[in-house]
Amino acid sequence: MILIGQYDSPFVRRVAIAMRLYGFAFEHRPWSTFGDADKIAPFNPLRRVPTLVLKDGEALIESTIILDHLDELAGPDKAMIASSGSDRRHALKICALATGLADKGVSLLYERVLRKDHQSKIWVERCEAQIGGVLDVLEKERAGIASPFWSGVKISHADIAVACALRFTSEAHPRLFDPARHPALADHAARCEALEVFKEIVQPLIPPAG
Template identity: 20%
Template sequence: MAREEETKVKLLGLWVSPFVRRVEWALKLKGVSYDYIEEDILNKSPLLLELNPVHKTVPVMVHDGKVICESFVLLEYIDETWKHHPLLPHDPYDRAIARFWACFVEEKILENAWIAMCSEGEEKEKATKIAIDAVERIEELLKGKQFFGGDDIGYLDLAVGWVSHWLPVWDEVGSTKILDPLRFPSTTSWATNFLGHPLIRDNLPPKDKMLDYFHQKKGRIMASRARV
């Protein structure tokens, strides 16, 4: 791995974004140096709008002058560009299964946990149930495993790593209990293992700061809904 290549990486992100963090984790696991540029999503910079005119959001990575967006796309790009410490399994079927579960967690747990945090009544109950049912699926996958792929952190661990740190915060802000340690011991054990890895542990946003951020975010969303 050439030092010259490493220094050509720039990452535009937001400190509290789980999508950005999964990309940072991948870069750090690969040992890739990068320049980080913090973005204000409420006041997007001209650079962000220039680099990502389609979605106008983070993460955005620039490598050797080439722009790549979307966190799952970035995970695979990083894995294919820096081939040491492979993240995705070698077998094509296992790779497909890892991608499937990454999308499943994004669609069923992340989206519904967010809705549950920022809603009330029937909408909150429905979203909470969908998220809990999805965690049950993940619980089955993790039984007897330290990480999704076995003994080492891989693609799927990075893709769903937000569950270990963000979901408990969202549960607290939304007064929900999606990630119940008693109901999901394997998932809880995985979260402990994941957060205990030095490169993960040292690259997490502070919980107290996250709580303040998401309480404010929820307040703005609820207030906006009340005006409709």
């Protein structure tokens, strides 16, 4: 399999970490959605990442869909999410909040870099409010869990998604993620980032000037 996208993307990173934890071999093509858009287009007309190209040439897009396929390949006993019921719904909710957090962070970064002196004040304030709101909800949720990870002693997609989103947010918008205000999330991120797979699959974000 071929995974397309750079690891500074929280979406690409969460997929790559899951693939490593599952033991799936893959070739990594660290293509940029801007600089390498023409390379990505034949596999994904949206020119977005992550894109996962399967052995038969089929291309899967969007991290949630890719992970759903990987869970199927891993099987229910190894999948890093419950197969059904309230546990699955809850895990998917946490993943949705985390990916939404990352998406708003990306939108805010693009607004700052691409629009520079013509940023929309309303849009910036909306994105910042959404980021703050999600962080507060995730902090309350994580603070109420005593186990090492979201669903117990084993890492799950929810753990990975939150940790990847937090790293991106802290690098892209450091003033929006305050560990003192969100200590449970800061502890969660540190626990995940200390794992070897997180150390291996990482690309520090260098926000463009703007």
